[in-house]
Amino acid sequence: MTDEIISFITRYVPLTEEEIAIIHEQNLIRSYRKDAVLLSEGEYAKECFFILQGCVRSYYLIDGEEKTTDFYTESQAITPISYTKKEPSKYFLSCLENSIIALGSTERNNQLLEKIPKLRSMVAQLNSELLIQKQVSFDDFKSLSPEQRYLSLLETRPDLFNRVPLYHIATFLGITPVSLSRMRKRVSTKVK
Amino acid sequence: MTDEIISFITRYVPLTEEEIAIIHEQNLIRSYRKDAVLLSEGEYAKECFFILQGCVRSYYLIDGEEKTTDFYTESQAITPISYTKKEPSKYFLSCLENSIIALGSTERNNQLLEKIPKLRSMVAQLNSELLIQKQVSFDDFKSLSPEQRYLSLLETRPDLFNRVPLYHIATFLGITPVSLSRMRKRVSTKVK
DNA sequence: AATGCTTTTTATCTTAAGATAATTTTTGCC
DNA sequence: GGCAAAAATTATCTTAAGATAAAAAGCATT
Numbered sequence A, B: 001m002t003d004e005i006i007s008f009i010t011r012y013v014p015l016t017e018e019e020i021a022i023i024h025e026q027n028l029i030r031s032y033r034k035d036a037v038l039l040s041e042g043e044y045a046k047e048c049f050f051i052l053q054g055c056v057r058s059y060y061l062i063d064g065e066e067k068t069t070d071f072y073t074e075s076q077a078i079t080p081i082s083y084t085k086k087e088p089s090k091y092f093l094s095c096l097e098n099s100i101i102a103l104g105s106t107e108r109n110n111q112l113l114e115k116i117p118k119l120r121s122m123v124a125q126l127n128s129e130l131l132i133q134k135q136v137s138f139d140d141f142k143s144l145s146p147e148q149r150y151l152s153l154l155e156t157r158p159d160l161f162n163r164v165p166l167y168h169i170a171t172f173l174g175i176t177p178v179s180l181s182r183m184r185k186r187v188s189t190k191v192k
Numbered sequence C: 001a002a003t004g005c006t007t008t009t010t011a012t013c014t015t016a017a018g019a020t021a022a023t024t025t026t027t028g029c030c
Numbered sequence D: 001g002g003c004a005a006a007a008a009t010t011a012t013c014t015t016a017a018g019a020t021a022a023a024a025a026g027c028a029t030t
Helices: A003-009 A017-026 A081-085 A106-115 A118-143 A146-156 A166-172 A177-191 B003-009 B017-026 B081-085 B106-115 B118-143 B146-156 B166-172 B177-191
Strands: A028-032 A037-039 A047-053 A056-062 A065-072 A092-095 A099-105 B028-032 B037-039 B047-053 B056-062 B065-072 B092-095 B099-105
Touching: A003 A017, A003 A047, A017 A106, A056 A166, A056 B118, A065 A166, A065 B118, A081 B118, A099 A106, A106 A118, A118 A146, A118 B056, A118 B065, A118 B081, A118 B118, A146 A177, A166 A177, B003 B017, B003 B047, B017 B106, B056 B166, B065 B166, B099 B106, B106 B118, B118 B146, B146 B177, B166 B177
Parallel strands: none
Antiparallel strands: A028 A099, A037 A092, A047 A099, A056 A065, A056 A092, B028 B099, B037 B092, B047 B099, B056 B065, B056 B092
16 A cells, blocks of 8 residues: 555665565555645644655745745655754645645654664665756756746646646746746647 | 865764864865866766865856856865766866865765765765755745846855856846846846 | 957847736536 | 636736847956
């Protein structure tokens, strides 16, 4: 049932049967309804998340407008900044779909790291990978025009367009929903 | 002489005298002239860098245009993606000023990590911190207008404006130099 | 002081994004 | 099938950025 977590981890470090059992024991799995809020602005994140099924969105609320910064889907881990830094969150996390999510509290995660120390190496590798990914996407974002960013997202994450409303994709691309709509029209007439 | 490196490290892990001596031994320090290139597109990075004195810029060359993605100054470490991933670099690193830089090759760094294993913890902490920083700047970048980004940079890194040509700052802000110049004029007349 | 090079600004024109409001389309639901 | 809410599009007007070219200002060096 939580094989996704095991295969996620074993991309970084090998696990024995025993260790797999320990991880299964520790698993806390929850279901959330669409629009359920996993973390609010101002709140201290007590947990990090691993998405087994569904889709989660992170966003800032600025002058009453939601600015989406990320979409997380199956087999992605979410470690809120607030979880790491022990400070109030500046952004929200909420479910775009009914979702099944594994939770790790600080205590539970620390226990796991005590019992299976090599998980520290996994975390280190993962962070290093995420840092590189983030840097690459940021660099791309800066050097591409909104239209190029849209076209690029169409290629790299086509799945999103089937499960996420366009107005969230718009703010994720750093533009307004109205502008995205206009752009899509422009692009489609270009192609023809 | 390389106390900066020691105090950089001890922000993350304590060091004994012995360990400090080991680090000093391993240090390879070089001087570079303004415009010296530390890493070229297409090249495999053999080293990572720690800036003791001076300023380094990272940039992509796109359609003959340089797009600056970062400025590194005193006491900042640079670990090229190419160094970590062992693949050709997509960007350049070059000196904006005459600079004094400590170099760490893969071999030398691995030796250090063998001799002082707790440095792994430092690297892990540093990466986690850098990931958070990168995420925050990316989120800001997306939600701010070019003008707001300019004003924010003026506050967060005023030093840059004294040592870096505006046309590099412009591409760093994701706009053209002409546009930055126009914007500065607009902003200055607003204030009056 | 004169020259050449780098950096910044100005000007003009074009294009696309922001703001706002209204309308249309789609979707879910009783 | 009809209704309400959510999502997407359209229209209009304003504002700022991109492209390009040219001029001006700042520097360094001889």
